[in-house]
Each structure stands twice: as structure tokens, then as C-alpha cells.
Amino acid sequence: MRFPPLVFLMGAAFAVTAFAGAAVAQNKAAVLIAKLPVTKDTARGYVYNDICNFYASSQADSGLYWAREAIRYTESIHWKKGIGFFHSLAGRMNNDLARYDAALKEFDTAMSIFIAIRDTAKMISTINDIGVSYMNRSRFDQAAPYFFQALSLAEAKGNKSLAAVANSNISDLYYAQSDWQRAIRYDTLAIGLYGEVRDSTGLANGYLGLANAYLKTSDTAGARTYYAKAAAMEKAVGNDFGLAEVYTNEAVTRSRVPDALAEQLRAQAIWDRVSPLHSISINNTGNIGLSYKALATADTPANRELLHKAETYMLKAIDMSRKVADSGGVAYFTGVLAELQGLMGDYKDAYENFHKYQDEEDSLHSQESKNKLAELEELHEVALRDKQIEITRLNLLAEKRRRLVLIVGLCLVGVIGVLLFFQNRARQRTNVQLRRLNKDLAAAEKVKAKFFAILSHDxxxxxxxxxxxxxxxxxxxxxxxxxxxxxxxxxxxxxxxxxxxxxxxxxxxxxxxxxxxTPESRPVPVSALFRHLAIFFAGQENLLSFVEEGELTLYSDDNYVKTILHNLTANALRAVAAQPGGRVECRAFASGGRVALEIRDNGPGMTHEQLRAIEEDRPLSQSSRGFGLHIVRDLARAIGCRISVTSEIGAGTTFHLGFAAA
Missing domain, CATH: 1.10.287 (Helix Hairpins)
Incomplete structure (x- = not known):
């Protein structure tokens, strides 16, 4: 059987698709980056987040670059939450790039910030991320406590999104340890929670995990069903990273080698763009070489062109494994390469690579011993740290006691200070009251003098x-x-x-x-005031007239108002009594939400000296209006009446009174 034409067509199609997708991606990235100079403050931080999220699913190294740029910017504006968030995001990018030590440093920085600002949700998310770093290095015993801690905290806070993430990570943990049933159980829980919060990306990851677990239980039909759901969901949310993972894993379900190869090539076209050195990308590259090897050996003799393709992919897988320091991958792919070279008759290179394979295997076993020694050394360091922690705890306890004594002393000083403060405040209040009483006494003396002066005059x-x-x-x-x-x-x-x-x-x-x-304010109809004046000044209808524009009601003390009107009207009538054609008009109208009253006469008018009696607290000597103007002035102040007067010699006088409307 020969399949070369099919294989070449598939490779070309994926190359064209990848090129077109890359062009669209670059255009979208340029649009996002162009927004940075025109945004300020925290708004620019959100633009950085959009850029990082865009690259997270396509180019993790570019995403990491922009995450670091975002960290520099958020530090310049002292935005603590943003600083912590982008450190956490940089940690995830490092996880995707298999830089796990760098990722843990970023997570530690983010965690310290989230603890300081008490952002529980971000703390839970970071705990999950730390667990992922350990799990990706197969340190399952270190990863598990983080995942279960994150799950407990998320459930306690009622945060279904973070609980779903924790369940999904726990499923991955059991999957890595070949416990398929528990992996399925936790993935099912995660999918349910993702569905409740409508998290499409989470659902896609859940479906992928469930498909992988079903594949391990030999349920190929179930695996394909969930791979299809995962692929549809990843496409919907535009997650190229997840889509590449789906295609890679789905290839295993294909019974025909050409079909499996098609899925592998489709996946690798995405991996080469989004994260070429990811562990899944490396394995997929090696699997492509194995698929070409299977196609080549299907013919007799073996198809050399396909064997060369298989060799190319194996060399690429070996190089990628070396770049991420994956000794196991280097050893395995070198062994396959030796087998391929033997099939092509290149026995010299095959022999050399077979020895390299054995050396890598020996080195790998030696490394396992080193890892065990490192674990023992780490346990020893942990014991030393525990002792140091205990010493620190005792020191802190002693320091706490010293602080307690200091706090008690400071409290006593504070109490004494408070007592002195209140004593001083009481003395100040007493002095204020004495000054006010002295002021009132002086005012009373002034009133008495004014009172007798007015009596003597009027x-x-x-x-x-x-x-x-x-x-x-x-x-x-x-x-x-x-x-x-x-x-x-x-x-x-x-x-x-x-x-x-x-x-x-x-x-x-x-x-x-x-x-x-004190005055007692109440609604007072203007018509009642005018009736009172008409009755009081009965017999002077030829001089006195009343004009009311509408039915008006003011809000004040009627006794005070009557006295003011009585005095002003009496003064006006006296002023026009000897004036030919003399008239006094009492007029009421609404003005600016208040009630205005005017007493207008066409008498001889008032001098400047007489007008000053309205504003000054001195007796008005030799005035025909005398005591009445003092009455008007003081009573108007008492009821909050606004009073003004205009007068012109020979033309008459007008008093304007302003009252609150009822």
C-alpha cells in the first residue's frame, strides 16, 4: 500500500492554513498593541491583559514578553492588583513554555501581593497554578495538596469557576497516575460546574480530559464523542492551544495510519505556531515520525522517501527534547532514529545512534539516582527549615510578649492623655460660656440704653x-x-x-x-393682614388702598407681621396726611417662590439719615417715624423677614418686605 500523494497534500494544506491564520493573528495583535499609547491608568492594564490573552493561545513566548511589559507598567502606576495579576499571568506563560522554576517565582510574587490586598479569588487561582507547575514536572505528591487546598477554599467561598478549575486539575493528577475512573469522576464534576457558570474554555478542557480518560479505558467511541465536543468548543472560543491538544490526542483514536497522520499534521501546524517546545508538541512531532515509519514499512521494500520524512521528524523531536532537557525523550527518539537508519541501510549511523540511545538510557537511570539523592537532600533541608521555623516561632512569641507590655504601657499613657484632653476641652467650653454670657450682658446693657433713649424721644x-x-x-x-x-x-x-x-x-x-x-410661625393669609389694617385705619379709606395679586399665604408670626405693617402704614399715613393727593398703597405679590409685601406712599420722602435707622442700632433723633423704624428693624430680624427701603425726596417712600411662602 502507498499513501505518499495523500500525505503531501495534507502537509501543503496545513501549511497554507497556518500561513493564513498567522496573518490574521498578526493583524489582530497589531490592533490591540495600537491601543496602548491612547489609554492611561488602569485602562491600559486591561489592554495589556487582552494582548496577553491573545498570545496565550498562540505564542506563549510573545505572551510572556507582554506580561512583563504589563508588570513594568503596573509597577509605574503603583497598581498592586494589576502587578499581582500580571505576575500570575507570566507564571502561566512560563508553565506553557516548560520553564517551571521561573513560573514558581512569578507565582510566589503574585501570591504575596494577593495576600497583602486580601484578594481571595486570585489567591485560589494562584494556588491552582502552583499545583500545575509541580504536576507538569510529575511531582504529583507536591501538586496534590495545592489542588485540594484550592478546591476547599473555592467551595468555602462559593466560587464555582475556581472550584471547576481545581476539580479539572485533580482529574489531570489522577490521569497522570493512571487512575482513570477517578479522573473521569473529577472531570465530570468540573464539566458540571463549568456548565453552570457558562465557561466555554473550561468546558472544552473538561471534554478533552474526559476524552483522554475514556481513551485509556479503551472506550474509543466515548473518547471520539468528547474529542468532537472539545474541538467544537475550542474553535468557538478561539483557543488554538487547546485545539492542537485535541487534534494530537484524537489521532490516537484513528485505526488507520493515514487518518492518524492527518490529525497529527493538523495538530503540529498549530503547535509550531503556539508553543513548539511544549511537551505535547514534542511527543506529536515524534508520533508523526512514527506514522511515516509505519506508512513506509507497509510496502515491500520500504518506501525510502517516507523513511526520510520519518527520519526528519525524529531528528526534530530529538532536538526539541534536548532544548527542554528531556533526557527520556532524547533517549526514546534516538532509539527510533537508529531503527529508521537501519531500515534505510545506513548501518554506521544506526550503530552510532543505538549507542547514543544506550548512553542516554544509562544517563537517565543515573539521573533517577541523582533525583533520589536530591529528594533525600530536600527532605533534610525541610527538616532544617522546620527547626528554624520553630526557633523563629519562639522568638516571635517572646517578641509578642514584649509588644504586649509595650502596648499596655502605651494604653495607660493614652488613657492619661485622653483624660487631660477632655479636662482641657471642659475648661475651654466653660471659657466659651463665660465669654458668651459676658457678650450677652454687654448686649443687654446696650439694649437698655437704646430702650431708654427711644422712650425719651417717642x-x-x-x-x-x-x-x-x-x-x-x-x-x-x-x-x-x-x-x-x-x-x-x-x-x-x-x-x-x-x-x-x-x-x-x-x-x-x-x-x-x-x-x-421666640416667634411662633404659622400660615398667615395676606387677606387677613389687609383686613386688620383696614379695620385699624378705618376712616382713612381716601388715603389707604390694598392690592393682592392672587390668594397669597405667608409663613411667619402673625403678631410680629401685624406690628411691622401697622408701624409702616401709620408712618406712611402720617407722611401723606398734609400732602395734596396723598396716597398709601399696600400691595402683595409672589416673587421668586416667596411672598412680597410693599407699603408705598407719595409723601415727602426720607432723608439719608432717616434711612440709616433700618440698618444701624442707634436711636433716630427728631424723626417723625421715630420708634416705629426701630420696631420694624428688630422685629423683621426676629422673624427672618427681608426688608429694604427706597425713598426719594419729594417723590415718596417704598418699604419692601420678603416672607417665606406657606
């Missing part, structure tokens, strides 16, 4: 006029005729009403000067 005139009129009537009752008596009686009544109004206003003002009397 109450003297009406009382003096009243006394003078009584004395005139008593001394000369016939001096005034009936009309003048009536006029003077009316004037006396006006004086009495004014005096009563001033006394009421003064009482309310004096209450406003005392802290124990």
Missing part, C-alpha cells in the same frame, strides 16, 4: 401735648370755642391711640430682645 411728645392741653383747659376754660375744643379733643384721642399703639409695639419689641420670647 413718648415725651404725645404725653407733653396731652398734659399741656389739660392744663390749658383747667386755667382758661373759655379760651377755646366749641369747634376748637372738639378739634383738640380729636387730637387728644389721636395722641392716646398713637400712645397705645406705641406701647403695644414697644412691649412686643422688648419681648423680641429677650431670648425666652
Amino acid at each position: 413718648l415725651r411728645s404725645p404725653i407733653a401735648g396731652f398734659i399741656n392741653f389739660i392744663n390749658l383747659q383747667r386755667a382758661k376754660p373759655d379760651l377755646l370755642n366749641a369747634a376748637k375744643v372738639a378739634a383738640h379733643q380729636q387730637k387728644i384721642a389721636d395722641y392716646a391711640e398713637g400712645l397705645l399703639s406705641s406701647m403695644e409695639a414697644m412691649l412686643l419689641w422688648s419681648k423680641g430682645q429677650m431670648e425666652s420670647f
